[in-house]
Amino acid sequence: MGKQKVKAIVLTALQNALTTAQALQSGLGFLPIGGYKGTLDFWDLDKANNQPLVNAERLHILGVLDGRLAAYDLLTLPIPAGQALGSVLRARLTVPAGVVFFVQDIRVVDAGDAAATLNTNFRCSLWPDNIATPPDADGQTFWAVDQAKAGGQTTDALFGVLPTAGSEDKPVVLRLPGGAVVTLQVTVAVAAVKAATSVTLSLFGYVGKWLVDKPSPI
Numbered sequence: 001m002g003k004q005k006v007k008a009i010v011l012t013a014l015q016n017a018l019t020t021a022q023a024l025q026s027g028l029g030f031l032p033i034g035g036y037k038g039t040l041d042f043w044d045l046d047k048a049n050n051q052p053l054v055n056a057e058r059l060h061i062l063g064v065l066d067g068r069l070a071a072y073d074l075l076t077l078p079i080p081a082g083q084a085l086g087s088v089l090r091a092r093l094t095v096p097a098g099v100v101f102f103v104q105d106i107r108v109v110d111a112g113d114a115a116a117t118l119n120t121n122f123r124c125s126l127w128p129d130n131i132a133t134p135p136d137a138d139g140q141t142f143w144a145v146d147q148a149k150a151g152g153q154t155t156d157a158l159f160g161v162l163p164t165a166g167s168e169d170k171p172v173v174l175r176l177p178g179g180a181v182v183t184l185q186v187t188v189a190v191a192a193v194k195a196a197t198s199v200t201l202s203l204f205g206y207v208g209k210w211l212v213d214k215p216s217p218i
Contacts, residue, residue, distance in 0.1 A: 057175075057209050066202070074203075075182070076200045079113070079186065088186070092183045093203075100207070101203065106157040106182070106202070107156050108200070112197060117188075117189045118197075122182055122183060123142070174205075
């Protein structure tokens with residue numbers, strides 16, 4: 001068994017050092033070609049093998065997301081007393097490496113302040129920001145207009161549901177692979193914050209089995 005392990009490591013290292021053309025010439029692989037729209041084309045291994053695994057990932061529920069664990073599926077952004085009008089505050093939640101989250105609901109809860117109105121939104125690192133110049137490094141906001149209710153609010157962004165008229169909910173579940181970042185953004189509007197408060201962001205859904213882009217074991 002020990003000798004087989006060494007051979008596997010050597011072979012893997014050799015393959016990584018070769019170009020595609022060298023691997024083909026040395027007989028370590030072949031290039032499948034098929035007919036496509038009346039012409040010959042190469043077989044895309046990513047589309048044929050890797051991408052369909054997204055559907056398999058969500059068939060395995062390996063954990064529950066319900067906003068119960070800080071820094072995992074719960075993010076809290078403190079808003080200190082005296083925070084100035086117009087201030088923009090952010091806090092970030094990163095999906096742990098080696099897992100994949102399937103999110104059905106992102107809930108933002110504003111505890112409220114007697115004087116200020118806190119405008120809330122969130123961004124996702126998977127969504128390129130095509131609006132701001134320069135683009136925002138935290139990604140595009142989910143809501144086109146920040147959510148605002150004086151005295152506190154609970155706002156849900158739903159995924160995997162048919163959106164109603166005027167809704168910004170999405171018809172597919174949000175897939176967040178390890179390393180994806182969700183950023184809570186709060187803007188102080190109307191007046192400065194009088195009393196310290198907070199805004200929370202919770203993820204609801206489940207942990208799937210990570211298959212797509214997962215390194216192959218040696």
